[in-house]
Amino acid sequence: MEMITLNEKMLGIMKTKPAYGAELVEVDVPNPKEGEVLIKVLATSICGTDLHIYEWNEWAQSRIKPPQIMGHEVAGEVVEVGPGVHNLKIGDYISAETHIVCGECYQCRTGNYHVCQNTKIFGVDSDGVFAEYAIVPAQNAWKNPKNIPPEYATLQEPLGNAVDTVLAGSVASKTVLITGAGPLGLLGITVAKASGASLVIVSEPSEFRRNLAKKVGADVVINPMEEDVVREVKDLTNGNGVDVFLEFSGAPRALEQGLQAVTPAGRVSLLGLFPKEVTFDINNLVIFKALEIHGITGRHLWQTWYTVSNLLKSGKLNLDPVITHKYKGFDKFEEAFELMRAGKTGKVVFIP
Ligand SMILES: NC(=O)C1=CN([C@@H]2O[C@H](COP(=O)(O)OP(=O)(O)OC[C@H]3O[C@@H](n4cnc5c(N)ncnc54)[C@H](O)[C@@H]3O)[C@@H](O)[C@H]2O)C=CC1
Ligand SMILES: CC(=O)[C@H](N)C(=O)O
Numbered sequence: 553m554e555m556i557t558l559n560e561k562m563l564g565i566m567k568t569k570p571a572y573g574a575e576l577v578e579v580d581v582p583n584p585k586e587g588e589v590l591i592k593v594l595a596t597s598i599c600g601t602d603l604h605i606y607e608w609n610e611w612a613q614s615r616i617k618p619p620q621i622m623g624h625e626v627a628g629e630v631v632e633v634g635p636g637v638h639n640l641k642i643g644d645y646i647s648a649e650t651h652i653v654c655g656e657c658y659q660c661r662t663g664n665y666h667v668c669q670n671t672k673i674f675g676v677d678s679d680g681v682f683a684e685y686a687i688v689p690a691q692n693a694w695k696n697p698k699n700i701p702p703e704y705a706t707l708q709e710p711l712g713n714a715v716d717t718v719l720a721g722s723v724a725s726k727t728v729l730i731t732g733a734g735p736l737g738l739l740g741i742t743v744a745k746a747s748g749a750s751l752v753i754v755s756e757p758s759e760f761r762r763n764l765a766k767k768v769g770a771d772v773v774i775n776p777m778e779e780d781v782v783r784e785v786k787d788l789t790n791g792n793g794v795d796v797f798l799e800f801s802g803a804p805r806a807l808e809q810g811l812q813a814v815t816p817a818g819r820v821s822l823l824g825l826f827p828k829e830v831t832f833d834i835n836n837l838v839i840f841k842a843l844e845i846h847g848i849t850g851r852h853l854w855q856t857w858y859t860v861s862n863l864l865k866s867g868k869l870n871l872d873p874v875i876t877h878k879y880k881g882f883d884k885f886e887e888a889f890e891l892m893r894a895g896k897t898g899k900v901v902f903i904p
């Protein structure tokens with residue numbers, strides 16, 4: 553087992569300044585403090601939030617404090633254990649929940665850790681995992697079975713977002729509309745199919761991503777820029793509309809179409825984050841349809857991680873088409889981010 557001597561150096565993708573982009577920098581390998589472990593990063597993947605930080609949008613400017621190592625999706629091996637850590641040992645193969653919760657607020661004390669009032673997110677509020685080594689709070693570690701490849705294990709965090717969106721209720725035998733086939737929507741498709749959905753319809757303007765959606769398992773794909781989504785959905789469901797609407801795009805038009813396309817008394821999960829306030833006919837699209845609506849954020853701790861792990865172990869998740877880009881090392885990180893910005897990727901994975 554490789555032991556890290558103090559003050560060794562490592563490469564990492566750092567948001568070095570409050571501006572567009574990032575830099576590949578050489579920094580000291582960090583030392584784990586009380587309650588922390590140091591991991592050797594085996595795989596790490598880019599999230600849409602990382603793209604917001606890279607592009608330095610309004611949300612990022614309000615939240616991120618450069619200089620800071622980016623990234624929060626990871627699979628790695630424990631190489632050093634900090635003081636007071638008893639649940640992990642050197643050699644453990646782990647991934648990590650990104651929300652660092654307080655355990656003391658009303659939400660934590662009532663089992664709703666995913667909406668802890670004092671949530672901190674590593675890679676957002678502290679140094680992240682786009683590096684050769686990274687610090688992970690021991691309380692956030694998830695032990696992986698050895699037979700899950702790192703490029704799959706790093707996807708457990710976003711898979712958790714997809715699981716909480718799809719499985720906010722049962723989809724077995726149900727008809728489902730997914731709007732948005734970005735990395736998360738693609739994961740949503742395979743979770744819905746693995747969970748027994750009878751028909752998965754996907755609305756996505758990008759041809760590249762519609763093709764990916766088909767490869768992942770969508771039964772029908774629709775281009776909302778050229779086709780009437782609501783009419784198509786009604787035709788596919790005997791005029792009733794879908795049982796379940798899963799919003800993964802953050803596009804106001806998609807939200808409205810989905811609310812029109814879901815059947816009365818149907819279920820809606822909203823994961824996509826909208827660029828600004830959204831207005832729509834709530835009386836006729838929600839209230840008189842008696843819809844069940846779920847706002848989705850983060851992952852239920854820790855039941856969502858068990859669901860994700862069981863789905864991975866089942867072999868029913870079709871992840872290979874979702875992982876469109878795998879980079880050895882971090883050298884080409886700018887290419888990776890630009891491709892993602894152009895919507896020309898599914899999940900992008902770095903293998904340091
Ligand atoms: N609630 C939460 O805890 C989290 C929410 N998110 C949000 O989830 C959403 C999905 O994440 P990613 O897949 O990474 O985002 P992404 O931005 O890569 O994918 C969104 C997809 O929606 C598509 N789209 C745009 N307009 C559309 C329309 N009118 N109809 C259908 N599709 C349309 C885009 O072409 C794109 O492929 C994003 O809004 C992201 O900010 C991400 C992480 C956590
Ligand atoms: C902030 C994030 O992007 C993260 N994936 C989350 O689930 O909160």
Ligand SMILES: [Zn+2]
Pocket residue numbers: 599600601602624
């Ligand atoms: Zn994320």
Ligand SMILES: [Zn+2]
Pocket residue numbers: 653654655656657658659660661668669670671
């Ligand atoms: Zn809390």
